Amino acid sequence: MKKLFMVVALSLGLAGAAGLAAPRLQVEPQEFEFGRVVEGIMVQATFTLTNVGDEPLVFTQKVHTSCGCTSAPLERDQLAPGESMELVVYFDSTGFGGREVERTAELYTNDPQRGKTILIIRGYVEEAAPFQDSASSLNYSFYMLVDLRSPEEYAQGHLLGAVNIPFQELSEWLDRLPREVVIYLYDTDGREATQAAQLLQEEGYPAARGIAGGLLGWWEAVGDAFFVWGEGVEAAAPTGTPYYGGYVIQPQYVARSYQVILDLRPPEEYAAGHFPGAVNLTREGLPDWAAGLPPMGNGALYIWCVDADGTSACEAAQWLQENGYPDARCMTGGLKEWGIRYGTALLWPEDR
Numbered sequence: 001m002k003k004l005f006m007v008v009a010l011s012l013g014l015a016g017a018a019g020l021a022a023p024r025l026q027v028e029p030q031e032f033e034f035g036r037v038v039e040g041i042m043v044q045a046t047f048t049l050t051n052v053g054d055e056p057l058v059f060t061q062k063v064h065t066s067c068g069c070t071s072a073p074l075e076r077d078q079l080a081p082g083e084s085m086e087l088v089v090y091f092d093s094t095g096f097g098g099r100e101v102e103r104t105a106e107l108y109t110n111d112p113q114r115g116k117t118i119l120i121i122r123g124y125v126e127e128a129a130p131f132q133d134s135a136s137s138l139n140y141s142f143y144m145l146v147d148l149r150s151p152e153e154y155a156q157g158h159l160l161g162a163v164n165i166p167f168q169e170l171s172e173w174l175d176r177l178p179r180e181v182v183i184y185l186y187d188t189d190g191r192e193a194t195q196a197a198q199l200l201q202e203e204g205y206p207a208a209r210g211i212a213g214g215l216l217g218w219w220e221a222v223g224d225a226f227f228v229w230g231e232g233v234e235a236a237a238p239t240g241t242p243y244y245g246g247y248v249i250q251p252q253y254v255a256r257s258y259q260v261i262l263d264l265r266p267p268e269e270y271a272a273g274h275f276p277g278a279v280n281l282t283r284e285g286l287p288d289w290a291a292g293l294p295p296m297g298n299g300a301l302y303i304w305c306v307d308a309d310g311t312s313a314c315e316a317a318q319w320l321q322e323n324g325y326p327d328a329r330c331m332t333g334g335l336k337e338w339g340i341r342y343g344t345a346l347l348w349p350e351d352r
Helices: 002-020 135-141 151-156 167-173 191-202 214-222 251-256 267-272 286-291 311-322 334-342
Strands: 025-028 031-038 042-051 069-071 084-092 099-108 116-126 143-147 157-159 182-186 208-211 227-229 258-263 301-306 328-331
Touching: 025 116, 031 042, 042 116, 042 334, 069 099, 084 099, 084 116, 135 301, 135 328, 135 334, 143 157, 151 157, 167 191, 182 191, 182 214, 191 208, 191 214, 208 214, 214 251, 251 258, 286 311, 301 311, 301 334, 311 328, 328 334
Parallel strands: 031 116, 143 182, 182 208, 258 301, 301 328
Antiparallel strands: 025 042, 042 084, 069 084, 099 116, 157 227
16 A cells, blocks of 8 residues: 555656646836836836746737837747846827826736736826927928038028038939938929929939929018028029929928927037937027027927937027027937937938
8 A cells, every 4th residue: 555655646746746847927027117207208118027937938929018108029939947038118108298107018928827917117297398399299290401502502591401412412312311201302493303302202202392493482482581691691582483393392381380400419419410400509509599590481480409318408498488489399308219219210420
């Protein structure tokens, strides 16, 4: 009887040991507290996933997130015993101002004890000030303004925030211009702008448009609004006959929501990468710059202030609003926030 008992006990022990062999998910932390952020900030919640079992842990589905959250792809779809990897979940606080927030991410694995694991992200989103806005808003509204004339003509005067790419050199820029961004092009009379817009559209730039009639069309529609004269140049309206072809946008449409970006970082940081057409100046130089702005006519000037982290930029935007520019705003979180969302997209080095 003793031998039979020992055989039965040994068999049950082995069966029990075999039953313990299984994957097991451990998450640190399981709840991520982000504290308080200003609306518009993208929260990054990092979770460490570890297989503390003794069989491979398999992630059986993609990570599911609740409204306002997205997750970076998992590095791999399974973990060997003892292995770890990080999961980054992003929470976009835009639209959640003034609210306590709790969002979730769901993991699905072959862990027999917890096939579904819920991760929690929580905190408070402060309401943005009237002069604050998100990087996603700038990305949505951003357009690029291209002056197709010669460098000499550009230096004599140009539209505020325009970059100079002579028409003859445009084909050399096809691998550098952002394809999904609205691009407005202008010349003197509109002919080359029409050709340039057609070329860009055929090359995969669907949002490229010439400004109808070029600068002549601009003067007819909105006068000298947003036109910056070169130093020492006597202001005078351009002369000639505007050409109105296809692939164009009307000047008054551009003037109604005219945009300029002020970059308040040190010159060396600006040179390393900045938005095309952005004006580089110091916070102290802001009053003089504002005093020298060209007339707006019937247009509206949207001024975006940017810097590394949003501090100086938001001070500048607040000052502009208090001094007659109600559509000035800063990018909350600065270019650090832009990098989280978009990397180096639209940030051109000085020698580009």
